[in-house]
Amino acid sequence: MHIDALQYCNWSRDIFEQMRAGNVDCVHVTLSYHENFRETVLQMEAWNQRFADHGDLIMLAYSTDDIRAAKVAGKTAIIYGTQTPAPIEDDIRLLEILHRLGLRVMQLTYNNQSLLATGCYEDTDTGLTRMGREVVTEMNRLGIVVDMSHSADRSTLEAIDHSAQPVAITHANPEWWHPARRNKPDNVLKSLTDRGGMLGFSMYPHHLRNGSECTLASFCEMIAEAADRYGAANLGIGSDLCQDQPDSVVEWMRVGRWTKQIDYGEGSASAPGFPPQPLFYRDNNDFLGLAAGLAHVGFDQSEIDGIMGGNWLRFFDRVFPGHG
């Protein structure tokens, strides 16, 4: 089972064919960065059209049974997620509605303060808000993964602590390998994985040592070190692949509607756009190449199977059924 726990591509038949060619059995896709409820539903409508047009290549997964069935059918299972709680607006009951529509992963924050918690770009971290605690409990009940990829550290630790289910950081890397606002300190990753949570390694260049020049060997050495620290069973891939997107999309991610100024986020005035992908991971065709890199740094086959997707599947098996 090969799972990529984060992509936001400019979806096309070409990309879905690359998923099949790359043996990517399941992809968690982002519906929303700043989009509200109605706008997120519009994204689902666009996906319904894709499922109608490309039903030979992809299918929506509501459960891990669906993920397994997709693999048997030779299709890539699509899991819906959002990188922001904006789709639930100020209404906790929208979680159950969105869950029925397929939502299985939600970040409590994108980069800024949300109604639920604090994003990693804020100066002051409130931790989980009153609504944040309620929402985590409701996500636990329904079976929606709490994703803290873009959240600040105190908020992340409090979410891990408050959540009755293990939590995920679907796409980030350890700060000790590459210091970056979006990468995570050791204590957060320890707390996350101590409770059965998952870390998905990002291949977005701003999260990589040497950026776009990062090598597969360096990336896999990081994973080996992370396995020593956190256990190989708590690791997976969340590539953050944003293939074929125009730079207007990275601007939307950074700016949304929260400012009238340009905010460069991880970029800069001289490099405002999407950075080039590292050569070892340009698109889904390259997914299986990661397995070779993992073998090269000494992982055994069962560890490799876990990191390539088995660990995510086991995690989803635990979280998706919900409880209550």
Place this chain on the structure above:
Amino acid sequence: MHIDALQYCNWSRDIFEQMRAGNVDCVHVTLSYHENFRETVLQMEAWNQRFADHGDLIMLAYSTDDIRAAKVAGKTAIIYGTQTPAPIEDDIRLLEILHRLGLRVMQLTYNNQSLLATGCYEDTDTGLTRMGREVVTEMNRLGIVVDMSHSADRSTLEAIDHSAQPVAITHANPEWWHPARRNKPDNVLKSLTDRGGMLGFSMYPHHLRNGSECTLASFCEMIAEAADRYGAANLGIGSDLCQDQPDSVVEWMRVGRWTKQIDYGEGSASAPGFPPQPLFYRDNNDFLGLAAGLAHVGFDQSEIDGIMGGNWLRFFDRVFPGHG
């Protein structure tokens, strides 16, 4: 199987207990008269709370298998419908979203012109609009019942003609029994039932001969005459029960947001509120009493079983799976 194909009560545990006491196995409930997409979702959120609070009495049905399972479990199956296409706004793709959320019945119009067709209170009947034809085809594909209860006659005939699935008038009576704006002429009912469509008999006083004074005998004589004209297999109950609603609700039904004036609809300045129910049908406890009335006018048991719900179930069996 006992099915009531239209209720819009002020929902409470008392009413759900009356459904169980009355052996009402399935009720098609109205979510929206004028409510847009987001407002209709709010109604679904309120229903989710009811399913959580009263899960021993009611459950949401997405399929006829669910209706049958509810009966076995001793619960009343709830089917979602809207009396207006307002929830899809101007976006045909919202049908698939709402279908996933449980929508199984939708009127193409309430009383006024809609984007899809003409309501029975307009002076001029356009028939199905361009979008109306598209929406009927999409409802057929998904398995959403086309309900023409409040539509004008040409629109109704065109919907029957255009629809690949049989159509329903969930709650109205024949004009030949009681002339009223909302009751239906013989030619419409003939066309409806010739194609396998269903008529649900209303017990809303404005649709009844002698209004609130209508007797069970008179009501059942009408059904007997309708069976002679249209076949007993195409008949069912759609009580239009609006139990425990304040009069502000009937004003909302009539006025919505389309006028700043008061429109009395089927009422009048001297009687603007909900009329009292006929004595033979005050609440769900009285549902089974209809069977006795049907027996009294000469229906045999199999015909009675059909009119009390078997016909609706067979109709739903045909329409709900959709095609395509």
